[in-house]
Amino acid sequence: MKKNRNVGIVGVGQSAFSSHREDVNQPELINEAVNEALEHAGITLNDVDCVVHGNMELFEMVHQPDMWHTLGTGAYGKETIRVTTGGTTGATLVCVADNLVASGMHDVVMAIGFEKLQEGNTTAGITNMSDPLWGRRLQTGALTGVFAQKAIDKYGEEKAKKAAMKYRIIMDKHAMKNPKAHRRLGLEFDEMDTLAENSPTLVGDLKMIHMCSQSDGACVVIFASEEKAKEICKQPAWIKDHITVHREEAYCAFGDAPHTTTHEYAAQKLFKRNGITSPVDELDVFEMYDPSCWWGIDWISEFMMISSDEAMKLIEDDEIMIGGKIPFNPSGGVIASNPIGATAMVRVAEAALQIMGDAGEHQVPGEVNQALASGFGGVMWTVLLLLTKEAPVWNE
Amino acid sequence: MDSNNDSFVVDGKLALPYQYFAGRTGSRFIIAIRDEKKIKGLECKKCNKVYVPPRATCEHCFCDIKDNWVDLDSTGTVTGFTVVRYEEPHHPVKAPFIQALVKLEGADTPFVHIVQGVPVDEMKTGLKVKAVFAEETTTTIMDISHFEPA
Ligand SMILES: [Zn+2]
Numbered sequence: 001m002k003k004n005r006n007v008g009i010v011g012v013g014q015s016a017f018s019s020h021r022e023d024v025n026q027p028e029l030i031n032e033a034v035n036e037a038l039e040h041a042g043i044t045l046n047d048v049d050c051v052v053h054g055n056m057e058l059f060e061m062v063h064q065p066d067m068w069h070t071l072g073t074g075a076y077g078k079e080t081i082r083v084t085t086g087g088t089t090g091a092t093l094v095c096v097a098d099n100l101v102a103s104g105m106h107d108v109v110m111a112i113g114f115e116k117l118q119e120g121n122t123t124a125g126i127t128n129m130s131d132p133l134w135g136r137r138l139q140t141g142a143l144t145g146v147f148a149q150k151a152i153d154k155y156g157e158e159k160a161k162k163a164a165m166k167y168r169i170i171m172d173k174h175a176m177k178n179p180k181a182h183r184r185l186g187l188e189f190d191e192m193d194t195l196a197e198n199s200p201t202l203v204g205d206l207k208m209i210h211m212c213s214q215s216d217g218a219c220v221v222i223f224a225s226e227e228k229a230k231e232i233c234k235q236p237a238w239i240k241d242h243i244t245v246h247r248e249e250a251y252c253a254f255g256d257a258p259h260t261t262t263h264e265y266a267a268q269k270l271f272k273r274n275g276i277t278s279p280v281d282e283l284d285v286f287e288m289y290d291p292s293c294w295w296g297i298d299w300i301s302e303f304m305m306i307s308s309d310e311a312m313k314l315i316e317d318d319e320i321m322i323g324g325k326i327p328f329n330p331s332g333g334v335i336a337s338n339p340i341g342a343t344a345m346v347r348v349a350e351a352a353l354q355i356m357g358d359a360g361e362h363q364v365p366g367e368v369n370q371a372l373a374s375g376f377g378g379v380m381w382t383v384l385l386l387l388t389k390e391a392p393v394w395n396e
Numbered sequence: 397m398d399s400n401n402d403s404f405v406v407d408g409k410l411a412l413p414y415q416y417f418a419g420r421t422g423s424r425f426i427i428a429i430r431d432e433k434k435i436k437g438l439e440c441k442k443c444n445k446v447y448v449p450p451r452a453t454c455e456h457c458f459c460d461i462k463d464n465w466v467d468l469d470s471t472g473t474v475t476g477f478t479v480v481r482y483e484e485p486h487h488p489v490k491a492p493f494i495q496a497l498v499k500l501e502g503a504d505t506p507f508v509h510i511v512q513g514v515p516v517d518e519m520k521t522g523l524k525v526k527a528v529f530a531e532e533t534t535t536t537i538m539d540i541s542h543f544e545p546a
Contacts, residue, residue, distance in 0.1 A: 025419035
């Protein structure tokens with residue numbers, strides 16, 4: 001693994017995330033994030049060479065949204081690429097922007113992730129990812145109860161449900177510190193049992209309270225070559241490495257054959273080639289794409305390469321909270337805000353803000369030297385990105 | 397050539413209802429037509445351009461123009477047109493009818509609407525037209541009923 005030249009994140013912008021943004025049309029929503037990112041980077045549109053744009057296919061029933069959105073993106077007269085890879089779109093946008101700058105093709109690239117979930121029929125769109133002959137009738141979109149069952153089988157009902165709700169409330173406590181977050185509910189740990197009991201069931205043991213929101217929002221991240229980044233930014237967040245792993249959906253659907261998940265595979269390979277042997281100790285923050293708290297508690301062990309019991313202990317001991325050993329989602333994560341085409345990019349944007357020291361009230365205490373961000377999408381698709389405070393040095 | 401009788405074709409159907417949030421800027425344009433029988437545009441003073449339909453940012457200099465409303469004349473010029481000659485249930489009027497790009501006096505951009513009162517084979521680019529407002533409003537662009545020769 002070697003890069004042609006280093007790439008730094010120099011600007012981040014996010015619209016306010018909300019369940020309903022009737023006050024703005026799609027380009028106007030995007031424009032909020034574009035303006036914030038340009039201001040954060042201290043540059044103007046004239047400095048941007050290329051725009052990379054993405055969201056979920058079919059979600060707003062708008063074809064070629066990158067064309068519709070030009071008035072908001074500022075892409076007029078610039079090279080523009082549209083990328084759409086489902087839930088991972090935002091993370092893939094980052095990979096593409098990184099590649100465009102690292103290759104030497106462009107010096108400054110602006111990536112835009114967008115979604116207005118309230119305008120469309122998202123589950124209808126998502127279920128079309130399945131093969132019409134073999135899988136369509138099994139496909140429920142993002143509402144998956146199997147991860148709750150998996151955790152209950154593994155830990156016993158009481159322990160599993162407690163961990164899921166603890167994780168859920170930690171995410172809300174983080175979201176309360178993030179003014180951009182969509183759902184900021186002010187939950188308290190002693191409400192754990194009643195909250196779960198009173199929440200409507202979605203599928204099996206997956207309840208509404210466990211699940212991510214459906215949000216409207218846009219995220220913009222600006223990338224610059226090392227030379228340019230150092231010129232315009234006091235502390236860029238450097239993109240050291242990223243990896244994309246995906247697999248077909250129907251693998252082992254009803255079987256118990258052991259398999260490596262895309263998260264495990266991505267983590268093992270990324271950490272190995274970056275000399276990371278103990279992620280919990282070596283990473284300073286992790287923005288994880290967690291569509292529900294059941295997925296959240298399951299994936300800690302997969303990404304951190306630790307046992308399930310060790311992962312449980314991290315939750316129980318508040319080590320995934322801001323101030324803990326490895327804070328997860330200081331932003332509140334996907335459970336708090338989920339404008340899907342932007343969501344995976346928000347993970348990277350928030351990890352970058354932590355390194356830049358610009359996360360505001362949800363800034364984690366202490367130095368952030370290495371930050372991890374993940375994207376997740378259908379059906380099993382992982383993008384994992386490693387960001388650093390020091391510009392990477394590449395050995396020949 | 398071999399027959400394909402041994403190959404399935406799987407029938408499917410997608411139902412994808414959706415909404416589009418017009419936003420405050422787009423909404424204000426329609427509301428002015430509905431309530432005041434007035435067509436408004438947004439002006440970029442820097443670029444000296446007036447946009448109809450309105451857009452919150454200037455497409456040339458990208459600055460925020462969403463508060464620079466100007467009233468426009470309801471007369472304009474046809475800059476291009478097509479004739480719709482087939483029937484569809486969702487058409488607003490019976491075919492054949494003319495869909496034209498109309499650039500209003502004082503505007504720099506044209507927008508699409510229906511032109512009536514001209515025989516289809518006499519329709520020409522450059523025709524001067526004026527807006528006829530709908531008697532019954534629907535809070536859509538059809539609150540302008542159509543354009544007719546001025
Ligand atoms: Zn202008």
